[in-house]
Amino acid sequence: MADPILELTDVRTHFPVHSGFVMRRETGSVKAVDGVTLSVERGEVLGLVGESGCGKSTLARTIMQLVPATSGTVVLNGRNLATCSPDEILGARRAMQMVFQDPYASLNPRLTVHATLAEPLRVHRLRRPEDVDARVTELMELVGLAPRFRRKYPHEFSGGQRQRIAIARALALEPKVIIADEPVSALDVSIQAQILNLLSQLRREMDLSLIFIAHDLSVVKHISDRIAVMYLGKIVELGPAVDVIERPRHPYTRALVSAIPTADPDVERTRQRIVLAGDPPSPLHPPEGCPFHPRCAYALEKCKAAVPPLIADTPGRVVACVRLDEI
Amino acid sequence: MPLLNVTDLRTWFHTRSGIYRAVDGISFHVERGETLGIVGESGSGKSVTCYSIMGLVPQPPGRIEGGAAIFDGVDLLACSQRQARTIRGKRVAMIFQDPMTSLNPYLRISAQLVEPLLIHEKISRRAALGRAVAMLEEVGINDAARRIDFYPHEFSGGMRQRVMIAMALITQPELLIADEPTTALDVTVQAQILELIRRMQRELGMAVIFITHDLGVVSGLCDRVQVMYAGRIVETADTRAIFHSPQHPYTRALQRSIPAMQPKGAELFTIPGMPPDLSRPVIGCAFAPRCGYAAERCRVETPGLAELTPTHGHACLRVQAGDLTFS
Numbered sequence: 001m002a003d004p005i006l007e008l009t010d011v012r013t014h015f016p017v018h019s020g021f022v023m024r025r026e027t028g029s030v031k032a033v034d035g036v037t038l039s040v041e042r043g044e045v046l047g048l049v050g051e052s053g054c055g056k057s058t059l060a061r062t063i064m065q066l067v068p069a070t071s072g073t074v075v076l077n078g079r080n081l082a083t084c085s086p087d088e089i090l091g092a093r094r095a096m097q098m099v100f101q102d103p104y105a106s107l108n109p110r111l112t113v114h115a116t117l118a119e120p121l122r123v124h125r126l127r128r129p130e131d132v133d134a135r136v137t138e139l140m141e142l143v144g145l146a147p148r149f150r151r152k153y154p155h156e157f158s159g160g161q162r163q164r165i166a167i168a169r170a171l172a173l174e175p176k177v178i179i180a181d182e183p184v185s186a187l188d189v190s191i192q193a194q195i196l197n198l199l200s201q202l203r204r205e206m207d208l209s210l211i212f213i214a215h216d217l218s219v220v221k222h223i224s225d226r227i228a229v230m231y232l233g234k235i236v237e238l239g240p241a242v243d244v245i246e247r248p249r250h251p252y253t254r255a256l257v258s259a260i261p262t263a264d265p266d267v268e269r270t271r272q273r274i275v276l277a278g279d280p281p282s283p284l285h286p287p288e289g290c291p292f293h294p295r296c297a298y299a300l301e302k303c304k305a306a307v308p309p310l311i312a313d314t315p316g317r318v319v320a321c322v323r324l325d326e327i
Numbered sequence: 328m329p330l331l332n333v334t335d336l337r338t339w340f341h342t343r344s345g346i347y348r349a350v351d352g353i354s355f356h357v358e359r360g361e362t363l364g365i366v367g368e369s370g371s372g373k374s375v376t377c378y379s380i381m382g383l384v385p386q387p388p389g390r391i392e393g394g395a396a397i398f399d400g401v402d403l404l405a406c407s408q409r410q411a412r413t414i415r416g417k418r419v420a421m422i423f424q425d426p427m428t429s430l431n432p433y434l435r436i437s438a439q440l441v442e443p444l445l446i447h448e449k450i451s452r453r454a455a456l457g458r459a460v461a462m463l464e465e466v467g468i469n470d471a472a473r474r475i476d477f478y479p480h481e482f483s484g485g486m487r488q489r490v491m492i493a494m495a496l497i498t499q500p501e502l503l504i505a506d507e508p509t510t511a512l513d514v515t516v517q518a519q520i521l522e523l524i525r526r527m528q529r530e531l532g533m534a535v536i537f538i539t540h541d542l543g544v545v546s547g548l549c550d551r552v553q554v555m556y557a558g559r560i561v562e563t564a565d566t567r568a569i570f571h572s573p574q575h576p577y578t579r580a581l582q583r584s585i586p587a588m589q590p591k592g593a594e595l596f597t598i599p600g601m602p603p604d605l606s607r608p609v610i611g612c613a614f615a616p617r618c619g620y621a622a623e624r625c626r627v628e629t630p631g632l633a634e635l636t637p638t639h640g641h642a643c644l645r646v647q648a649g650d651l652t653f654s
Contacts, residue, residue: 051513052484158601188368188540193584193595200592215513218587222595242591259518261543263585265566268547275522276515279483 004039005176005209006063006096011036011072013055013062017284030283032058034233035072037310040177045203045210047224047241049217049256051280055233056213060179063211064098065089077176094124097170101182103162107154113140113165114150120172139168143198160191167198171206179211184219196223217260221245226316229253232283232291235310239317249319251327252292290322298327328400329356330534331380331419331502336394336404338372338379341387345606349375351558352394354632357502362528362535364549364566366542366581370602372558373538377504379404381421382411398502417447420495424507426487430479436490437475443498462493466523485516489523496527503528504536509544521548542585546570551638554578557603557613560632564639574641574653577614612644620651 013033016026032055040046048056061067063074065081074081076092084092100106107116117136121127127135137147143164154162163183170178180199184192200223203210214220220227224241229250237250248254255274262268276295281287290308293299302322310318321327334354340347350372357363365373378384380396380403396403398419403411420443423429431439440459444450450458456475463471466489479487488508495503505524509517525548528535537549545552546566553563554577562575573579582588583596600617603609612618615625622645630642645651 051515160601189542189581190368190584190598193586193597196586197595197597200594217514218585222586222589222591255515259514260587261517261521261541261547263542263546263570263582263588265546265570268543273518273522275518279485279516 003042005042005077006040006211007073007075008036008038008063009073009075011059011062011074012070013058013067014070028284031233031286032283033062033069034286036230036233036235038228038235038238040209040211041225042176042209043203043207044226045212045224047220047227048211048213048230049215049220049227050230051215051256053280053283054230055283056230057181059230060098060181060211060213064096064179065093090124094173095176097173097175097178099163099166099170099178099180099183101185103159103166103186104154106166107162107169109154112151112153113145116154116165116169117172120169124173126173135172139172142171142202143168144194158191159187160194163187163195164198167195167202171202174206175208177209177211179213181213182215183212185214185216192219199223217245217257229256232280232286234291234307234320235318236292236320237318238310239314239319243314243317249313249317249324250292250321251296251298255295290320298323330359330399331357332395332397333376333380334395334397336376336379336396337392338375338384338389339392340389342606347606348558348608349389349605350379351605351609353555353558353560354394355553355560355563357534357536359501360528360532360534361551362537362549364545364552365536365538365555366540366545366552367555368540368581368602370557370605371555373555374506376555377421377506377536377538381415381419381504383421413447416443417498418500419502419504420498420500421504421506422488422491422495422508424510426484426491426511427479429491430487432479435476435478436482440475440490440494440497443494447498458497459493462497463490466490466493466496466527467519468493485512485519488512488516488520492520492523492527496531496533499531500533502534502536504538506538507540510539510541517544524548542570542582543587554581557609558605559613559642560640561614561643562641563632564641568639572653574635574639574646575614575643576618576620578641579653580617612642620645622650 011033012035014029014031017028017030018024019027036059050056062069081092114136117139118132121132121135140147145164184195212223221241227241227244228235229237231252237253245257248257255276258274287294289304289306293303308320308322310320311324313319335352336350337352338350340349367373379391391404398414441455444455460471460475463475468474468489509520539545549566551565552569553560556577562578580598589595598617603613611626611628612630615621625644628644630644632640632642633647634640
């Protein structure tokens with residue numbers, strides 16, 4: 001790989017579980033992220049998909065250093081964040097910014113747009129006080145908001161506009177990487193398209209890398225260069241976006257892809273759907289061996305024996321399934 | 328005679344900031360055993376339509392200003408409370424988007440499942456419990472005899488939605504109104520729930536009104552679709568016609584803004600602007616300010632729903648006049 005901006009090696013984030021009130025003790029751990037290795041190139045969009053509870057948001061938070069990794073390394077721009085001093089972490093945070101799902105909850109309702117966008121500039125001392133105004137105007141224009149709205153509060157905007165404010169806030173520090181956690185899930189279809197266009201455009205113009213987390217596969221396929229599929233804290237398939245969605249190899253990816261309803265009644269009425277039985281297992285008690293085997297139609301005895309490693313498949317694609325060649 | 332015939336329904340909300348015309352003169356019907364999809368963005372009035380039929384509009388501030396909803400010969404909007412209660416909850420049932428907020432967290436699901444039976448039928452508690460267990464098994468909950476004594480929080484999101492469906496179907500209704508029942512669920516669970524609704528519909532021969540913003544879900548499930556915008560129906564047709572030959576510019580725009588329908592990476596089609604503020608009277612076609620085809624008269628005349636064929640109606644003045652055609 002040419003020039004990764006972000007490299008994760010065997011990242012694990014486990015949350016201890018306590019029980020008992022008087023004799024409080026650690027009785028287990030939730031393995032939210034369990035051995036993730038991946039890299040993001042400069043200017044690349046990496047899509048991250050999976051069902052709720054699979055650990056994709058925890059992975060995002062671990063990358064952002066919002067929760068500490070239990071083990072493994074996160075290397076941003078050649079620097080290992082785990083061994084950084086707090087000052088260096090602050091610098092690293094400038095290079096990485098996050099956009100959250102709910103633009104109603106992620107903006108401070110008591111701050112005007114101007115205050116929201118000026119705060120990061122002040123904290124990181126990026127502009128002299130007299131230049132802050134000009135930068136705020138610039139940021140608002142960048143995301144398609146009229147600068148005359150700068151004195152308005154979040155509640156005066158629609159959902160799509162709020163998400164634009166959140167994106168502008170992320171861009172204020174001129175980051176290298178933006179992690180967008182379900183940025184369009186709460187929006188209507190027509191607004192969703194506007195935000196997706198904005199993200200693609202910003203990425204092109206500013207040479208940003210983007211980790212795009214979503215559960216809607218058609219959205220992820222549209223915007224991403226590569227897609228990683230997560231299941232129970234592990235990556236089960238990773239490859240070029242079109243390949244992963246159109247020719248999925250892992251049984252879980254196949255089921256996921258076949259579950260997306262298509263907007264074509266003729267296709268929809270005739271196609272065979274793989275309906276998975278049950279819910280994902282609890283990450284507190286993950287199954288032995290391959291995490292997917294209890295729900296997998298192809299599972300054999302050997303699937304229960306060991307956690308399958310990621311095996312190289314077609315160029316640029318890895319799949320974690322021991323029966324890859326047989327099915 | 329259709330099972331449900333709604334004519335000129337108008338539900339307005341009288342708020343401090345003005346009269347909000349959430350549903351403003353819509354007419355439609357549902358035949359026995361068919362599935363009608365109602366599609367629209369948030370604020371288009373699709374939920375309020377169904378809340379009006381079910382008597383769930385909070386009054387005040389809401390008020391049903393006019394219209395009728397004739398269910399099997401009885402006008403649900405004009406009949407006595409007593410008569411309405413023999414229909415709502417028994418012959419017409421409803422399920423909601425969020426199963427956590429629509430189940431009572433303090434009651435075991437057994438109590439919640441038998442409640443409609445005890446109210447609507449002459450049945451002993453014991454027999455009702457037996458029916459409840461059978462119903463839970465029917466909707467795919469294993470070990471129902473034991474799990475019926477669980478509380479709602481002991482189920483996952485998908486399982487809770489199954490409990491909701493069991494609760495709605497236990498009185499064997501003739502019409503089920505489903506208000507975005509899968510929006511809060513993962514795609515794999517969504518596929519399970521849609522399959523369940525389809526199967527129960529076949530077994531009970533009931534009609535379904537399915538409210539959603541997801542055109543993909545509609546395409547596989549519904550016989551007919553109506554598209555709502557700003558409190559009015561802009562197009563209604565059988566599912567194939569809506570997808571293959573939509574006549575209203577809004578329907579076309581909605582379809583074109585879905586990422587799955589467009590080439591990967593291309594600039595997504597977006598609808599400019601925002602839906603109108605319904606607290607002010609809308610003059611002319613409500614979509615005109617955002618419509619690429621709007622002419623002078625669109626901003627003045629209010630379009631009615633005109634029939635293209637007996638099953639396909641749309642509310643576009645220019646297509647009706649013949650000076651605009653879509654292939």
